[in-house]
Amino acid sequence: MIKAWNIINTIKCVSGEFIYEVNHISNGLKLLYIKRKDDIRTSFFPNIKTPVYSNKGTSHVVKHCVGNDILSDPITWNYIESTICKYNFYTLLDRTVYECDSNDKDVFEFLLKRTLQCVYNPSIYNKSSIFYTEACREELSYDGNKQFNGVVFNEMKQALSRPDSLLNKIIPFSLGISGFITGDIPIEISKLRLEEALRYHKKYYQFSNSYLVISANKDLEVYLEIIEKIISKLSMRIDKISLGFEMENPGLGLEEKLFI
Numbered sequence: 002m003i004k005a006w007n008i009i010n011t012i013k014c015v016s017g018e019f020i021y022e023v024n025h026i027s028n029g030l031k032l033l034y035i036k037r038k039d040d041i042r043t044s045f046f047p048n049i050k051t052p053v054y055s056n057k058g059t060s061h062v063v064k065h066c067v068g069n070d071i072l073s074d075p076i077t078w079n080y081i082e083s084t085i086c087k088y089n090f091y092t093l094l095d096r097t098v099y100e101c102d103s104n105d106k107d108v109f110e111f112l113l114k115r116t117l118q119c120v121y122n123p124s125i126y127n128k129s130s131i132f133y134t135e136a137c138r139e140e141l142s143y144d145g146n147k148q149f150n151g152v153v154f155n156e157m158k159q160a161l162s163r164p165d166s167l168l169n170k171i172i173p174f175s176l177g178i179s180g181f182i183t184g185d186i187p188i189e190i191s192k193l194r195l196e197e198a199l200r201y202h203k204k205y206y207q208f209s210n211s212y213l214v215i216s217a218n219k220d221l222e223v224y225l226e227i228i229e230k231i232i233s234k235l236s237m238r239i240d241k242i243s244l245g246f247e248m249e250n251p252g253l254g255l256e257e258k259l260f261i
Contacts, residue, residue, distance in 0.1 A: 006032075006225050021221050028236065029209030034224060035216040043109050043217040046100035047120055050210045051201075053094060056189040058136075059201045062153050064092045065135035066198070067099065070119040077115055080105075086112055106217065114231050121206055121235050129195050136198070137191045149191050158187045208232065 010022040019036040051060040068090040072078060080086045086103040099120055101112055125131045137151035215224055 003222055003225055005229055008221075023221070023225070025208065025232070028232065029207075030228075030232065031212045032225075032228070033212065033214045034221050035214070036221065037216055037218045040106060040218040042102060042104050043106050043215075044100070044102040045109075045113055045116070045213065045215045045217075046098050047117065048212040048214065049097045049120070049206055050095065050212075051092065051097045051205050056186040057193040057197075058153060058157065058186075058190045059193060059198060060097055060205075061092045061157075062132070062136040062190070062193060063198055063202050063206075064090055064097045064099075065153050066125045066131050067119055067123050069131050069135055070123045070125070071099070071116055073124075074115060077112070080108060080112070109217065110227050113227065117231050117235060121208070123202070125202070126199065132195045132198055136193055137187075139191075149187070151190070154187050154190050157190065208236075 005026055007024045007026055008021060009024055010020075012020040014020065017038050021032075021034040021036070023032040023034065024030070025032070051063070053060060068088070071088065072081070077086075080103075081088065085105045085108060086101055089098075089100040089102075091098055091100075099116055101116055103109060103112060123131075133151070135152045137149050137154040139147055140150045213228070217224065
């Protein structure tokens with residue numbers, strides 16, 4: 002199975018750990034494997050290069066949609082509630098990270114498979130209601146007026162209302178690091194459309210645009226075989242992804258259940 006991979010570099014740390022930099026020959030996936038000395042915990046986190054090109058928060062919304070997909074699985078959620086694993090999803094100026102940390106190495110393969118499936122082939126392509134739940138939708142308030150609602154919309158509305166959080170968001174903009182506010186501006190996210198989010202995912206969520214980091218204690222070949230088995234099936238699914246879909250009615254009303 003290692004024939005599909007090319008070892009670029011190997012480093013031995015002073016602490017005794019080994020670090021391997023590996024590239025997949027056919028699809029371009031980059032892997033950084035840290036072979037730990039202990040077997041107490043295992044962790045992995047796919048890094049996707051996701052540029053910010055507007056204040057609509059496209060990368061932020063896509064992260065929420067993918068995260069929604071990962072956490073919607075009852076087995077995964079049971080592991081989280083049992084403190085067997087812990088997830089952390091975050092969007093930076095240059096990339097999106099889906100971090101998973103587990104204290105049970107026996108569930109590693111399941112968690113990695115579940116995460117990669119949701120990252121590269123999320124349910125948002127078939128279930129557009131995920132987008133309207135996580136991003137922004139128009140609803141009717143109790144008094145009959147129209148209002149915007151959504152997980153990311155409300156999150157950023159609250160974040161930008163705090164002076165400290167607002168300052169952290171605008172510093173990269175002020176320093177010229179980015180021309181846009183990280184996360185999004187609430188009024189702009191209301192302009193984001195499902196089609197735009199799907200095109201963004203299809204363009205940037207590719208193996209060749211990803212850096213997978215794994216920290217564990219087994220031999221490198223063991224994980225290369227596991228990853229190869231997962232991504233070989235994902236490659237076939239990704240090739241079949243199309244932007245042709247039927248729009249679901251996002252609905253108007255406060256009775257819609259939120260999945261967060």
